[in-house]
Amino acid sequence: MEFPIAGVFINPVILALTGFFVGLLGGFFGVGGGFIAGPLMFWAGVPINFVVGTDLAHMTGKSIVSARTHRALGHVDLRLALLMIIGTIPGVEIGAQVIEHLETRGNIDMVVGLSYVGILTVIGLFTAWESFQAMRVKRTDQLDAQEVVGIETLIHRSRLLRIPPMIRLPVSGVQEVSVWSIIFVGLATGILAGLLGVGGGFIRMPLMIYILGIPTHVAVGTDLFEIVISAGFGTISHALKGNVDVLIALTMQTGAVIGAQIGARATRYFSGPIIRMLFSVLPIAAAVLVLFKLLG
Amino acid sequence: MTQKPDTSLQKDPSFKPILRSIAFEIIIYIPLATIYTLVVLALAKDILVHIYSTYPTIYAIATLLAILTQGVLLEAFTSWIIRKIGLRA
Helix, strand or coil: CEECCCCEECCHHHHHHHHHHHHHHHHHHCCCCHHHHHHHHHHHCCCHHHHHHHHHHHHHHHHHHHHHHHHHCCCCCHHHHHHHHHHHHHHHHHHHHHHHHHHHHCCHHHHHHHHHHHHHHHHHHHHHHHHHHHHHHHHHHCCCCCCCCCCHHHHHHHHHCCCCCEEEEHHHCEEEEEHHHHHHHHHHHHHHHHHHCCCCHHHHHHHHHHCCCCCHHHHHHHHHHHHHHHHHHHHHHHHHCCCCCHHHHHHHHHHHHHHHHHHHHHHHHCCHHHHHHHHCHHHHHHHHHHHHHHHC | CECCCCCHHHCCCCCHHHHHHHHHHHHHHHHHHHHHHHHHHHHHHHHHHHHHHHCHHHHHHHHHHHHHHHHHHHHHHHHHHHHHCCCCC
């Protein structure tokens, strides 16, 4: 099938299957999946200048499907999501400014690449270790480990920062948390997203769990809601520059719609620690991919 | 500090129902998606290409609206069909 905007012929079945696979992962883990979709699109024949913008457009559509399914399951905390956006937007700008500064000093690829590998490896290993601890608690103490977090102390310490105003998050089951903690999580994710050029789902999701104490299922759903907004802005920005082929994005979305629904509903069949254990593979896989790219 | 919600009721130890439901959903969805891609995208192609080359701002807004609308409509349509044939509660 011809996609005249990007000026390429691509089998739409490959695009739909790519969408399905990324949708499945996104719905289950609450990530945009840009680090997987991008290389797959490039491999399918999408020109490199259209990959990022088209992926963002596809990510927006896929995430709204997953977010709606998660919302129906009660997994989206709108109050938390909206407060995080306050930090995310300036964070992305700060990250972009740091990139500009690094560009003027040269060797940006190595600095950003190594930061990326380091951050992803730490997140992946930490999440794997923590979820293993949580699953062990479940086995030994026969506790309901649906939302047991292996390192309660980190959440407890972050709650000691009782800087007003404090807020209640009933959807997440959090009685009192400082608004600044939420904005901080949004800001930190935004800086990393702006610096590394990613949506930030696989950074935001663990931060919500380990810093704010949000249950895994709600963190996944709320993260998807955030992605709809951040990827939506990115889509507009890239489309204005002519880097989005909406026909490719729409074709990918036909597969992503069913994948995202299946992924989101599948979270009901796994406990929080198991979702986190499976999730830990994603950042490590992404780190390995980036490392190969740097060494190559 | 944290009230952990009782989510134990959400868990279903049996994978059989969801696997059967997923298989049926995919079987129903593939022909629908194929028809949709061939008909709707073929119709919209010329208009979108024209907007892309002539009005970048309108193209940017149309891209976002198209992707959001398609996502919501396809999801609602698939869910409706699945509910109609009793595969999902």
